[in-house]
Amino acid sequence: MNAPLxxxxxxxxxxxxxxxLTDGYKSNGREIQPGDYSVEISGEKILFKGEISxxxxxxxxxxxxxxFGLKNVIIGVQFHWERKExxxxxxxxxxxxxxxxxxxxxxVSLEDYLTSVISSEMSATSSEELLKAHAVxxxxxxxxxxxxxxxxxxxxxxxxxxxxxxxxxxxxxxxENHNRFDVCADDHCQRYQGITRQSTELVKKVxxxxxxxxxSYDGTICDARFSKCCGxxxxxxxxxWEPVIHPYLQxxxxxxxxxxxxxxxxxxxxxxxxxTSPPAFCNTQDAxxxxxxxxxxxxxxxxxxxxxxxxxxKELSTLIRERxxxxxxxxxxxxxxxRGASGxxxxxxxxxxxxxxxxxxxxxxxxxxxxxHLYSSAFVTDTQDExxxxxxxxxxxxxxxxxxGVGLCQIGAAIMAEKGYSYNEILAHxxxxxxxxxxx
Numbered sequence: 124m125n126a127p128l129x130x131x132x133x134x135x136x137x138x139x140x141x142x143x144l145t146d147g148y149k150s151n152g153r154e155i156q157p158g159d160y161s162v163e164i165s166g167e168k169i170l171f172k173g174e175i176s177x178x179x180x181x182x183x184x185x186x187x188x189x190x191f192g193l194k195n196v197i198i199g200v201q202f203h204w205e206r207k208e209x210x211x212x213x214x215x216x217x218x219x220x221x222x223x224x225x226x227x228x229x230x231v232s233l234e235d236y237l238t239s240v241i242s243s244e245m246s247a248t249s250s251e252e253l254l255k256a257h258a259v260x261x262x263x264x265x266x267x268x269x270x271x272x273x274x275x276x277x278x279x280x281x282x283x284x285x286x287x288x289x290x291x292x293x294x295x296x297x298x299e300n301h302n303r304f305d306v307c308a309d310d311h312c313q314r315y316q317g318i319t320r321q322s323t324e325l326v327k328k329v330x331x332x333x334x335x336x337x338x339s340y341d342g343t344i345c346d347a348r349f350s351k352c353c354g355x356x357x358x359x360x361x362x363x364w365e366p367v368i369h370p371y372l373q374x375x376x377x378x379x380x381x382x383x384x385x386x387x388x389x390x391x392x393x394x395x396x397x398x399t400s401p402p403a404f405c406n407t408q409d410a411x412x413x414x415x416x417x418x419x420x421x422x423x424x425x426x427x428x429x430x431x432x433x434x435x436x437k438e439l440s441t442l443i444r445e446r447x448x449x450x451x452x453x454x455x456x457x458x459x460x461x462r463g464a465s466g467x468x469x470x471x472x473x474x475x476x477x478x479x480x481x482x483x484x485x486x487x488x489x490x491x492x493x494x495x496h497l498y499s500s501a502f503v504t505d506t507q508d509e510x511x512x513x514x515x516x517x518x519x520x521x522x523x524x525x526x527x528g529v530g531l532c533q534i535g536a537a538i539m540a541e542k543g544y545s546y547n548e549i550l551a552h553x554x555x556x557x558x559x560x561x562x563x
Contacts (some may be wrong), residue, residue, distance in 0.1 A: 126185070126233040126335070126563065129265065131315055134214070136224040139163045141194035147184035148191070155181060162218050164225050169218050179218040186214045186232055189463050192317060193227055195474065198309060198316065205495065210398050212239075212317030219303055228304050229317070236315060237261055238330050242323075243316040243535065249415040253537050254329040259559060260347035260531055261313055263337040265331035266562065268312075269305050284365070291481040292447075293470070295364045333546075335563040336553055340371045345557050351417075352427040353377050353480040353532035354465060354524025355403040356387060357393045357553065362463035363485055365525045370555040374464030377403040377535045379552065387466035390459060394503045396466055397523045400429055404535035405524075416537040420495040427525050427534055430498050436516045439492075443473065446491045447482070451475025455512050457492075457504045466501040476514070486525055492520070499524040530554065552556070 124374070134140055141161045160171070170176045183189035196210045214231035214521045234481050240261050241254055249257075275282055285294035296311070306312040338345035346369060350362065360372035376382035382402075387393045401407060406428045407413070413427075440454050459504040460470040460481060470483040473491075482491055485500035502522035506515035531553040547559060 126235075128214075128230055128238055128308070129233050129269070131229045131231060131236065132226055132304040132307040133210070133229050133315075133317075134193050135228040135307065136221065136226065136382075138224060140218070140225050140227050142193040142227070143194075144181060144216075145190055147189040148181045148216075149184070150181050151178065160271055160321075162225060164220065164223065167220055168225065169220060169225065173450065177220065179339050180214040180230075183213075183215045187231075187235060189213070189215045196308075196316075198314075203522055208319070210317050210319040221303060226303070229308075232332065233262070233265065234330055236265075236328055237315050238322055240313050240315050241313040241326050241329065242320040246415050246417060249537065250257075250540040251325060251329060252544065252546040252549065253316070253415070253540035254326060255333050256531065256536055256540075256549040257349070257533075258329050259334045259336050259338060259546070259550060259563070260345075260554075262333075262335075262562075263345050263347040266308060266337060267344045267363065270344060271346070272301075272305070290479070291483075292487065293481075293483045294487050295484045297364055335561050336559055337562045338371070338550060338557045339560045340369070340557045344562065345371055345554060346531035347554060347557075348372060348527070349533060350526025350528055350530070351532075352405045352525040353403075354428060354499060354522075354526040354536045355401050355406065356384065356465040356528070357530070357532065358463050358465040358467055358485075358528035360529055362467065362469050363529050363537050371554045372529055373555070375552075377405050377532050381394065384464075387464060388462050390462070393459075393466040393501075394461050397429070397501060397503050397521060403428070404538040405532050407534065407538055409538070409541075412537050412541055413534070424499075428523065430525075432493075432497075432520045433523070434515065434518045434520070436503060436518070439518050440493065442470075442477070443475075443491055446493075450477055451478065451480070452477030454518070455514055456506070457518070462501075466523060467528060468500040468502070471500070498522055499526060499528065501528070 143159045144155055146155050147389040163170045169179050190211050190213050192211045195205055195207045196211050212229045213235050214229055217228040219226050241257055247456050253308055259545050287479040308315040338347050357375045357379055359374055360369045385392050387396055445448050454475050456474040458472040459468045460472050467485050470481055471488050472481045489497035499522055502520045508516035536549050
């Protein structure tokens with residue numbers, strides 16, 4: 124059975140987009156010569172070669188072979204590795220107008236998309252079982268999001284992700300901004316860089332051998348999440364996103380040898396856990412395994428399992444003011460009010476000389492405490508160098524893991540594959556109570 128076509132938002136909210144086409148593209152039934160082109164915003168319309176349109180599509184004669192290029196695509200948006208690069212994609216190219224700006228969308232076969240995601244999210248030289256596991260969860264996640272979006276549209280349900288009061292900001296980040304396409308191409312959804320990242324025969328083999336396979340729970344495709352490093356314990360879905368319990372996305376140690384799950388919702392337990400280095404699949408410094416899992420810019424971060432960041436009072440107070448838009452004055456304390464199953468802070472009270480406010484969930488905390496994103500919200504804070512008013516001048520954050528920690532832990536799964544676990548065993552570990560089924 125053929126894979127479905129999906130719409131991927133690549134380059135969003137631009138005034139002008141430069142692109143290139145190879146042979147085999149048509150627009151409005153007309154053959155388009157290979158070459159370099161550009162589109163611009165003109166009012167609420169698209170300007171291309173002197174013609175104005177509401178929407179512009181360049182259709183590929185062969186979705187699996189024709190390719191186009193986009194200039195200056197931003198990758199790692201708002202993350203510490205953010206940069207621009209020229210990228211190339213299989214399939215058709217569509218331009219739309221959103222909020223007075225241009226967006227470029229790739230219409231691509233789901234399986235061609237997955238071939239890229241596997242090579243973009245991880246190194247294409249990863250082990251076969253790890254790549255198979257990732258193919259299944261990436262496919263599952265995408266189809267689950269499409270079904271969720273269709274359900275929300277058909278029922279007219281308002282998907283609210285933010286709750287604000289005078290004393291608190293509580294929000295999570297999911298797909299609420301993607302109304303005109305299925306997913307975006309960056310880490311906000313799944314990292315997709317087209318055919319820019321060279322794939323391998325192994326990746327293509329993995330896609331063929333898992334074609335159409337998804338994780339299922341109770342007859343529904345699993346919303347299969349993943350992050351770089353859970354930090355030793357997997358977090359629950361409802362502590363990161365909307366308050367919906369998924370039995371296959373629950374707390375569990377990233378270990379199999381009779382590990383007990385510590386109650387990291389208790390502050391003392393969380394502090395001990397984060398300050399030490401308990402055994403876990405993802406507790407590794409094995410450069411060969413990390414090289415398999417991570418692309419070059421991911422390896423710019425050396426500490427995954429445990430990490431430490433130091434801020435001066437000026438740095439922290441300025442950072443929080445710039446990131447939150449709220450002037451707290453000098454920061455007196457960062458006080459965890461609620462932690463999740465992995466020790467990640469869900470609600471954090473920021474106490475300042477001018478303002479006291481509680482923020483959450485985990486990504487809001489990470490965004491507020493870093494110029495891009497703090498590695499995770501599983502951290503404890505030490506203060507030093509109090510001034511004459513008792514206000515700390517130094518803050519040391521000691522933390523665990525990289526990312527939200529829900530579902531598959533990419534570094535942990537890589538170690539499992541190296542130890543000889545099959546992809547089905549890896550999936551069973553990270554998504555208990557689920558099963559693998561053929562969707563098409």
